[in-house]
Amino acid sequence: MAKQRKTKQQIQQIAQAQLGYEQLRPGQADAIAALLKGQDTLAVMPTGSGKSAIYQLAGLLIPGATVVVSPLLALQQDQKAAIEAQKLAEVGVVNSTIAEAERAAAFAQLAESNLEFLFLAPEQFNNEEVLEQLQAAAPSLFVVDEAHCISEWGHDFRPDYLRLGTIIEALGHPLVLALTATAAPPVREEIVDRLGMQKAKVVVQGFDRPNIWLAVERYEDTREKQEALLDRVVRAEKPGIVYVATRKRAEELAEALEEQEVKAVVYHAGKSPQVREAAYRAFMDDEAEVIVATTAFGMGVDKPNVRFVFHYDISDSIDSYYQEIGRAGRDGESAQAVLFYNPEDFNLRRFFASGGKIETEDVEQVVQALQEREEPMAPRELQETTNLSRSKLKNTLNRLGEVGVLETLPNGEVVPNESLPDLEEAVEEAVRLQEHRQQYVRSRIEMMRGYAEVRDCRRRFVLNYFGEGLSESCGFCDNCKAGITNEPETGHQPFPINSQVVHKSWGIGTVMRYEGDKITVLFETVGYKTLGVGMVLLRGLLKRMDTAVADSTIRS
Template structure:
């Protein structure tokens, strides 16, 4: 089988990027594969090329609607017509049509929640697949236990007799996360390909401030004087709105992005950023996965992320074109307490577990707790899953362990901030890898001058910004 010829025929490339050939060869040989490839290294080609080698459909389990839609759009732009996304965007008629002709598609995208719907599950059992893909597979571990437990059920749905190979894809994953991926996908002795998580073209900078207000003032001054495109990450929806307004007042093309916004508004903002109409996005961690913008030059963490995995995922959205980019990690006293609160606010407490069991004992449906506002949607999903797996006392212990684990993850980020050792070496070691060679420009702890990598900001013409300003004003009024 000439893989290079297939690569040239369908994708127009003459050579594979590092790791792609090894991954595809293992899949062709019928092996399960866990592939850790940094953002921008061509993960999607690892399942798209096999889709053209085999005559049977490829099933891709994708965590986000925006990510799924982006991948579908990219395939269609390349001329692929046999692609479908089973998601909430489909009308009932479109869904029935897609399910009826499911066997005729080459690429089938589906969310974990949709995968578990009886109608979809039953139809997929009738379709002979060539490959099953878990995209952004780290979400199985990082989201499944305490955010979207349906991830933990994926393996239950997948056919175990004569099933095709499973490919788990991610940009970053620790050894424990990889073990979770293999376990919950019920993988069979998978081939592992682990590319270094180190991105040499992203320069790591940390900055300490006495007060939180000083961080905001620094961001405004910095963004006003340096060029993007860039993403500013915060932990608060309200802060994304406030900071984006500060930037708009200074004639900077910026917008807030968070899960509380209307779906159409989020799609509009994302598209404006991708096409260069917006220079800066101020976002919670709801933004980024599946956003394929090659020329992001700056990432600013207004406050510390809750885990080093999140940190690496988020800074990895810069410099996908291989050019220089800078990642700023800002910190003020007390940030770690807020990060711990954000990381655990949706974890059910003992009182919630007791109430859940009381409602069941009374003969009511537990979802009444949602209607009464006694549980958040996330807390309900977590309890609804784990109380089917374990006893109430075991679930209480599990929730406590999750809380301690999240606190420990925040403390590792704090160590990155406070420790004087090489920042790059610390994050690489976190993923069980080693940094074999120090680069000249590395991080704040090694000594770095980022001025050569930051271009001065050029004023945009007002006429260029009229359209997006009008549309953003509509979004601001609505929110």
């Protein structure tokens, strides 16, 4: 495929002519230009910043079909309708809701090179025919929307996404565009690695949403907290979203709001698809004032006039929290994001996080089942053979893949690698890797505690988490309003933000933020750690990466 080198000015002109964009938003032109140069590209841009325009323009400019993988069936139809309304190109959708005749017509158009955009749900690759059809069509651009779903560090991990890297290679590695609204540095690295992106261009547009008021209200009593939240919802400008951790609590709060004459609906994974869709539509069409939801109500919710996002329960990470509050104020007008915080809420999050442990026996059982079969096995077969829970099997397969024991085929089946490593060592390494994952998950919960209890600008805390700095306090959070801030003092920062350091026990880490006399470092093995700067310097707990390498060379 010939690379098309176009200037940002030329891209802007095409965007105006094709999409009616008076001006491309920051990051859009950079991502499109990288793709036209033939670079795989990861675009990390806030929700509402026009990520879809990137693949639409790039797809039109690069000869050949564009495949867009998205887990959001409703959003696929919305995107199809938008492209058709603009009369950009022919577009098709293939997912579980599509009739067989429409599905066949889409693939026929693709085979005849009459289809520019094809939207697919990731589970469609369970059908080998889908991969064969795509291989014959040889798409030029492969787009992974909601790309954080491939990362176990991300806030919405989807196992079906794990095979996308294998599928990309099976298609001859067309250009890859990965899109996400939230991805902290380790999530970005995992997206690039798992998709097999080559010489990837990473475009990160600012995470700041300055129109969202950030606040935390602390309560020691559960009843007091619930009464406070109900009162705030009643008085708040609507519509709004209330996030909770459990289905039961969602039902209880929605009922309590109805008693207060607030038009509330419930959304969680325990509801049937039809009931969830009805709740979604009622909220999106302003028939319901408030939706009380678990995190099942998430990606693809693009309602511009949400005036508040209240959290009755604390999120499992800053990644999740930022994604959830990002549904407020998309029209650019002021909105509120308030966390109703009780320190005891962490007990529930820790309980949820404790379920990911795998034992040596579990790993050995999976390896034995694979070795006894001469054919590839589907995860469902493995689950029946081993009697492991779905989540435990998922973790085991992921770790065995990381240590080179097995390989996941494009259709989702798994096979042992032909050249197996030392199995005993590999099993031990798989268990160890999962322990590190759990430590990491726990550390992210502690970062959420850090946000809830920080005595500094809350916006600076969030932006630091995503690898961005904020030189001055935001002035639009509860701490700033109360005058509780610690302006950065560069003279007291022995290691620059985003620099790499080494700890004797925890290995390599990245400096994320300073708060007063504390330094927070993200370690590759154990996650986030917050240390006293004075103790770090006194005991020499951290060394800059280049210094540590030099010391190692001298000792050797």
